[in-house]
Amino acid sequence: MHIVADENIPLLDAFFAPLGRITRLPGRQISREHLLDADALLVRSVTRVDPQLLADTPVRFVGTCTIGTDHLDLPGLAAAGITVASAPGCNARGVVEYVLSCLLTLSERTGLDWRTRRVGIVGVGEVGGRLAQTLAALGVECLLCDPPRANRGESGFAPLDQLLTECDVLSCHVPLTHSGPDATWHLLDAGRLVTLRPGAWLINSSRGPVIDNHALKAVLAERADLQVALDVWEQEPQVDGELLQRCALGTPHIAGYSLDGKLRGTEQIYRALCASLGVPAPLTLQSLAPDAGRAQLQFAADTPAQWLLERSLRQVYDVRDDDARFRAAMLPLAGQSTAQAFDALRKGYPLRRECPEVEVRHSGQEETAALLAAAGFKR
Numbered sequence: 001m002h003i004v005a006d007e008n009i010p011l012l013d014a015f016f017a018p019l020g021r022i023t024r025l026p027g028r029q030i031s032r033e034h035l036l037d038a039d040a041l042l043v044r045s046v047t048r049v050d051p052q053l054l055a056d057t058p059v060r061f062v063g064t065c066t067i068g069t070d071h072l073d074l075p076g077l078a079a080a081g082i083t084v085a086s087a088p089g090c091n092a093r094g095v096v097e098y099v100l101s102c103l104l105t106l107s108e109r110t111g112l113d114w115r116t117r118r119v120g121i122v123g124v125g126e127v128g129g130r131l132a133q134t135l136a137a138l139g140v141e142c143l144l145c146d147p148p149r150a151n152r153g154e155s156g157f158a159p160l161d162q163l164l165t166e167c168d169v170l171s172c173h174v175p176l177t178h179s180g181p182d183a184t185w186h187l188l189d190a191g192r193l194v195t196l197r198p199g200a201w202l203i204n205s206s207r208g209p210v211i212d213n214h215a216l217k218a219v220l221a222e223r224a225d226l227q228v229a230l231d232v233w234e235q236e237p238q239v240d241g242e243l244l245q246r247c248a249l250g251t252p253h254i255a256g257y258s259l260d261g262k263l264r265g266t267e268q269i270y271r272a273l274c275a276s277l278g279v280p281a282p283l284t285l286q287s288l289a290p291d292a293g294r295a296q297l298q299f300a301a302d303t304p305a306q307w308l309l310e311r312s313l314r315q316v317y318d319v320r321d322d323d324a325r326f327r328a329a330m331l332p333l334a335g336q337s338t339a340q341a342f343d344a345l346r347k348g349y350p351l352r353r354e355c356p357e358v359e360v361r362h363s364g365q366e367e368t369a370a371l372l373a374a375a376g377f378k379r
């Protein structure tokens, strides 16, 4: 078989070469002409896939090595009889660690302890659910908003407008949807943004258009009290430099960019393709992934528990590094296209592991061990 794939999918050869011939392409450049003799298409979030792209091609399987599916025309592909697979939860852990790093950074800058802030989580699925669990285990109070789950009779959810007025931090983890009663396009519009609590922290690592970026820029011009962290942008890969300058933290859609998360995404799509072909899927990440080894951190006996936790989280992932690289690449481009620089930052993203891959050695007491375990570290 012939597989056309985004060149930024890691371990492509290792997983897919046994199934057929692979053609690698930059995701944004994949066109119908590339697919004229392809049987399967493997993409990431930057390739829009709809029936037009696949028209009169033999492609019968589309796999996206991502959680989000808003770049796929799901109803259109289903109507065309195409099998579609995504990678639910693959990089959810990375996004949780991005949010934790934002909390630590905003805490340090404002002098407000992140553990005493009430956090509103909008969208409580793979990412929001893990974030809620982690924060609760760390002793942080959370309010949860998920109308689709609430409408299915699940309890424990509050309306978005309550989160806006009662939470010190709002973190968005919804899919981007354009229709239906719970559509998320411009979920945070001008009317809602102005109701954010004084001094609120707003974090968006879902999809850019979930927040009306034009309205956000206007609100930030009036409200210096707000701290905003954006990982995703409404016109991505085009970035509004003025909005970036008004944000406390800005990054190029890398919240979930841990090596572990990307590899899980590839493995999930390998299994889905094998299932659709009706063949066994003998390969696993464990057998194939280059053994990066487990990183180790070592702390002195008398290190205070919260300091040790924060230091460990920073070692695993520090959003300030991504923010600095992003500003250095984007801000000199005022008035020009940021697309190339945006994609280059993502393509050349540094190696990043997740907390469960890092062993923290310490001789602290129970409180230290409990905090580290709550954050997901191994001992």
Ligand SMILES: NC(=O)C1=CN([C@@H]2O[C@H](COP(=O)(O)OP(=O)(O)OC[C@H]3O[C@@H](n4cnc5c(N)ncnc54)[C@H](O)[C@@H]3O)[C@@H](O)[C@H]2O)C=CC1
Residues within 6 Å of the ligand: 067, 068, 069, 088, 089, 091, 092, 095, 122, 123, 124, 125, 126, 127, 128, 129, 145, 146, 147, 148, 149, 173, 174, 175, 176, 182, 183, 184, 187, 205, 206, 207, 231, 232, 253, 254, 255, 256, 257
């Ligand atoms: N920045 C990044 O690197 C990454 C971004 N993402 C984005 O995060 C999104 C969420 O990921 P998951 O949690 O894995 O998805 P998920 O599908 O597991 O959960 C999404 C949750 O949002 C809820 N929801 C839908 N509409 C809502 C609304 N109007 N208000 C509140 N809740 C609503 C759903 O009921 C569901 O529980 C993805 O769709 C993707 O766009 C995901 C991974 C990495």
Ligand SMILES: O=C(O)C(=O)[C@H](O)COP(=O)(O)O
Residues within 6 Å of the ligand: 008, 043, 044, 045, 046, 065, 066, 067, 068, 069, 091, 253, 256, 257
């Ligand atoms: O999984 C998702 O959903 C994401 O947003 C991915 O982290 C996006 O990564 P790329 O597919 O754009 O490399």
